[in-house]
Amino acid sequence: MGAFKDFVAPRYELKEAVRDVSFQINKGEIVGYIGPNGAGKSTTIKMMVGILVPTAGRIEIGGLAPYDNRLENSRKIGVVFGQRTQLWWDIPVIETYKLMQYIYKISNEQYEHNIRQFSEILGIDEFMYTPVRQLSLGQRMRADLCAALLHNPEILYLDEPTIGLDVDVKERVRGFIKEVNRTRETTVILTTHDTSDLDKLCSRVMVIDQGELMYDGELDYLKRNYSKCDILTIETESEMPEQWLRERFNDAYTREGRKCHIRIEQEQESSADCIAWFIHNSRVKDVQIRQTDIDEVIRNLYQTFKQAERE
Numbered sequence: 001m002g003a004f005k006d007f008v009a010p011r012y013e014l015k016e017a018v019r020d021v022s023f024q025i026n027k028g029e030i031v032g033y034i035g036p037n038g039a040g041k042s043t044t045i046k047m048m049v050g051i052l053v054p055t056a057g058r059i060e061i062g063g064l065a066p067y068d069n070r071l072e073n074s075r076k077i078g079v080v081f082g083q084r085t086q087l088w089w090d091i092p093v094i095e096t097y098k099l100m101q102y103i104y105k106i107s108n109e110q111y112e113h114n115i116r117q118f119s120e121i122l123g124i125d126e127f128m129y130t131p132v133r134q135l136s137l138g139q140r141m142r143a144d145l146c147a148a149l150l151h152n153p154e155i156l157y158l159d160e161p162t163i164g165l166d167v168d169v170k171e172r173v174r175g176f177i178k179e180v181n182r183t184r185e186t187t188v189i190l191t192t193h194d195t196s197d198l199d200k201l202c203s204r205v206m207v208i209d210q211g212e213l214m215y216d217g218e219l220d221y222l223k224r225n226y227s228k229c230d231i232l233t234i235e236t237e238s239e240m241p242e243q244w245l246r247e248r249f250n251d252a253y254t255r256e257g258r259k260c261h262i263r264i265e266q267e268q269e270s271s272a273d274c275i276a277w278f279i280h281n282s283r284v285k286d287v288q289i290r291q292t293d294i295d296e297v298i299r300n301l302y303q304t305f306k307q308a309e310r311e
């Protein structure tokens with residue numbers, strides 16, 4: 001009944017997905033566009049590629065408004081949405097590429113050159129003649145990346161390009177993006193929830209939350225200033241007495257046998273002091289320091305942002 005009612009008399013609700021988002025990206029940059037679920041990342045990308053038309057404001061890509069010049073804009077861009085594919089589901093990968101060559105009017109020379117170079121880096125030779133529906137996620141993603149770049153686009157939009165991939169394929173995909181950016185000066189805008197994507201690819205990040213741009217600048221600066229704690233993991237040759245650990249670190253530690261994980265609040269404690277304490281009191285076998293993940297960095301940034309707004 002509810003479904004029928006919605007069909008006959010649909011109710012509409014206005015949702016502001018992005019608000020006052022303003023930025024400029026130079027040719028050849030790789031920019032990470034990050035934020036929590038529902039922040040407005042995909043909406044921004046959809047406006048930039050011309051799928052959505054903003055209700056206010058202006059977007060210019062290489063001097064053109066993407067939604068008014070969709071055809072011209074689409075020649076200049078390559079898009080990969082990690083959750084979807086642009087490959088034809090029932091036909092072999094190579095057939096999709098041939099269709100792309102026809103649609104984008106790619107010369108034989110450029111087509112052959114790109115296929116050769118991309119398949120070498122991405123290793124797509126082995127499944128070039130397999131129908132897309134039979135590909136694994138990692139294979140499909142590599143095939144999608146190749147398809148998005150066949151027509152030598154100036155800009156590459158990647159919406160979560162490494163989602164669901166294993167470590168090896170992630171590395172391969174990142175290596176490919178880096179290589180394309182370096183050799184062809186392709187501008188890359190990517191959204192991701194994976195901190196390693198940012199570490200390996202981007203020096204600049206833009207953070208969006210609840211439709212508002214909260215930060216646009218260096219990734220390192222963001223991590224240095226908004227990552228309140230590091231996790232220090234120390235492995236010792238024999239188990240540290242519980243009492244020593246409790247006296248030194250209170251509740252800021254957990255342990256797994258000879259491994260201790262310590263939460264270092266940067267304002268109160270330094271990793272170097274902790275390591276020195278362990279070296280003084282035991283034989284240290286291994287030391288690892290891990291920074292807080294990007295979601296926590298964003299949460300800290302958000303708190304600071306909201307506090308500044310209130311003041």
Ligand SMILES: Nc1ncnc2c1ncn2[C@@H]1O[C@H](COP(=O)(O)OP(=O)(O)OP(=O)(O)O)[C@@H](O)[C@H]1O
Pocket residue numbers: 015016017035036037038039040041042043044
């Ligand atoms: N077609 C739509 N109709 C109504 N609301 C939408 C539509 N598309 C997006 N939204 C809403 O706009 C907001 C931003 O969505 P968007 O998809 O841009 O987020 P995102 O940052 O890409 O999130 P995720 O990381 O989960 O992909 C969300 O609250 C979402 O529910």
